[in-house]
Amino acid sequence: MAGKRDQWGSRLGIIMAVAGSAIGLGNFLRFPAKAAANGGGAFMIPYLISLFLLGIPLMWIEWTLGRYGGGFEHGTAPGIFHSVWKKNRFIKYFGIIGIFGPMVILSYYCYIESWTLAYSFFALTGTTTTITDQATMQSFLRGFQGLENNRFFHGGGPAYVFFLITFVINIWVIYYGIKGGIERLCKWAMPLLFICGFILMLRVLSLGTPDPSKPGWNITNGLGFLWNPDFSALKSAKVWLEAAGQIFFTLSVGIGVILTYASYLSKGDDVVLSGLTAAGTNELAEVILGGCIVIPAAFVFFGPTEIEAVSRSGVFNLGFVTMPLVLNSLPLSVFFGFVWFFLLFLAGVTSSISLSQPAVAFLEDEFNIGRKKAVLIFAAVIFILCQPAVFFLKNGVVDELDFWGGTFFLVLFATIETLLFAWVFGMEKAWDEIHKGADMRVPRVYKFIIKYITPLFLFCILGMWLWQEWRPIIFMKNVAAANKPFILATRAGLLAIFAVLAVSVKVSWSRKNKQAERIR
Ligand code: PFF
Numbered sequence: 001m002a003g004k005r006d007q008w009g010s011r012l013g014i015i016m017a018v019a020g021s022a023i024g025l026g027n028f029l030r031f032p033a034k035a036a037a038n039g040g041g042a043f044m045i046p047y048l049i050s051l052f053l054l055g056i057p058l059m060w061i062e063w064t065l066g067r068y069g070g071g072f073e074h075g076t077a078p079g080i081f082h083s084v085w086k087k088n089r090f091i092k093y094f095g096i097i098g099i100f101g102p103m104v105i106l107s108y109y110c111y112i113e114s115w116t117l118a119y120s121f122f123a124l125t126g127t128t129t130t131i132t133d134q135a136t137m138q139s140f141l142r143g144f145q146g147l148e149n150n151r152f153f154h155g156g157g158p159a160y161v162f163f164l165i166t167f168v169i170n171i172w173v174i175y176y177g178i179k180g181g182i183e184r185l186c187k188w189a190m191p192l193l194f195i196c197g198f199i200l201m202l203r204v205l206s207l208g209t210p211d212p213s214k215p216g217w218n219i220t221n222g223l224g225f226l227w228n229p230d231f232s233a234l235k236s237a238k239v240w241l242e243a244a245g246q247i248f249f250t251l252s253v254g255i256g257v258i259l260t261y262a263s264y265l266s267k268g269d270d271v272v273l274s275g276l277t278a279a280g281t282n283e284l285a286e287v288i289l290g291g292c293i294v295i296p297a298a299f300v301f302f303g304p305t306e307i308e309a310v311s312r313s314g315v316f317n318l319g320f321v322t323m324p325l326v327l328n329s330l331p332l333s334v335f336f337g338f339v340w341f342f343l344l345f346l347a348g349v350t351s352s353i354s355l356s357q358p359a360v361a362f363l364e365d366e367f368n369i370g371r372k373k374a375v376l377i378f379a380a381v382i383f384i385l386c387q388p389a390v391f392f393l394k395n396g397v398v399d400e401l402d403f404w405g406g407t408f409f410l411v412l413f414a415t416i417e418t419l420l421f422a423w424v425f426g427m428e429k430a431w432d433e434i435h436k437g438a439d440m441r442v443p444r445v446y447k448f449i450i451k452y453i454t455p456l457f458l459f460c461i462l463g464m465w466l467w468q469e470w471r472p473i474i475f476m477k478n479v480a481a482a483n484k485p486f487i488l489a490t491r492a493g494l495l496a497i498f499a500v501l502a503v504s505v506k507v508s509w510s511r512k513n514k515q516a517e518r519i520r
């Protein structure tokens with residue numbers, strides 16, 4: 001080993017770090033957009049069911065498996081899966097998704113995060129706060145993203161500068177390691193994020209009815225848009241898929257990140273209460289803060305039909321077009337605009353560092369590379385991998401990466417993890433392992449849920465997907481002809497990354513086997 005493995009400094013530290021990973025752009029941009037695009041109240045029932053049957057069980061599974069693997073000095077899925085199922089030669093290769101997935105998400109997440117930093121700056125300097133109509137705000141965004149040249153921007157230069165700044169901040173944090181970098185950042189960023197969120201929530205909830213001719217466009221109806229249940233939607237497969245997908249994405253489960261964070265726990269550290277606290281904090285931020293800011297604010301100003309239309313037109317439009325317009329119409333628009341985008345930046349950075357850690361941990365644990373060197377190697381590789389998202393956004397590359405990294409592999413990896421935990425490790429042993437050092441007992445019903453319901457639910461989702469979507473996706477039915485080469489190249493790139501990781505796993509294991517033989 002290249003020195004002893006890193007460790008968390010305190011229990012509060014790891015809870016903040018996991019909550020930091022979970023609370024991200026997904027809570028404040030993706031959640032409102034998904035909820036609104038799926039009819040508000042119609043979305044919340046499958047969402048809450050998925051939380052209890054998928055999200056929370058997977059949180060416990062990942063915390064437990066991560067701590068278990070850490071005991072064998074493995075911080076990533078190949079090693080952790082191998083520790084659980086030593087007799088199987090192939091299981092470690094399935095674990096590659098736990099390094100690959102976070103890298104894929106990071107390759108576009110970091111770029112979007114950099115927009116929030118840029119918009120914080122634009123709000124502070126008053127650049128965006130004078131814009132008052134939708135079309136102008138939209139063209140500001142498109143110009144910034146390099147999608148068109150207009151009076152605001154010519155080329156994507158400013159966006160690239162903010163991307164570089166964001167990238168360096170991320171690398172800088174992980175360079176200082178688990179305790180000195182990640183934990184230290186999350187301990188002040190998370191409280192600050194909540195303060196920003198509360199300020200905005202209170203401001204939005206105290207909005208009156210800006211348009212007296214539309215008395216129905218008020219806060220109560222805005223909240224009702226999200227919370228009035230609509231049971232008819234339970235019949236729609238698409239709503240279920242979107243809701244389950246959102247639960248995975250928002251909790252950061254099903255992709256290997258929590259495994260890595262939990263691998264830095266010690267054997268006797270509680271995972272039951274800590275896991276639940278982190279998940280609960282995320283839900284508070286998503287449903288209470290996320291749900292009380294964008295949707296009610298947009299409802300009051302634009303009404304229900306417009307919200308659905310805007311959110312269907314693109315995930316980022318509610319956050320980067322509608323929200324700043326709402327805030328611009330209020331007194332102190334510079335302040336509120338800044339608070340909104342800075343909240344997003346804090347949420348983004350505490351998530352993106354968690355996406356970096358699995359690959360770094362893989363280099364450290366499986367190749368005995370010291371942390372600083374591992375971070376520098378990782379930085380060089382991921383910098384290159386981020387470029388397609390930056391330069392080919394207009395060709396649909398980000399959506400493609402989000403589909404594989406942020407949706408498909410999440411569900412696949414979650415299924416593998418659950419089966420491994422409940423059926424290979426075995427539910428009895430798993431139940432004992434969860435409760436080692438635990439501060440509370442998991443309700444007994446979860447023994448049944450984890451063993452039967454969670455895997456069944458995951459199979460249904462996966463099956464439904466394959467049934468409905470594999471053809472159009474594989475044959476790029478919904479991709480414009482001009483974009484097809486870009487999508488194909490993205491897929492080829494993804495395959496190449498996966499292959500490189502597979503070879504690395506092979507090399508690392510055969511090296512270790514040789515070493516073990518020599519010792520014998
Ligand atoms: N949970 C983050 C969000 O809501 O934005 C995104 C994310 C981070 C997904 C880490 C997956 C992950 F492993």
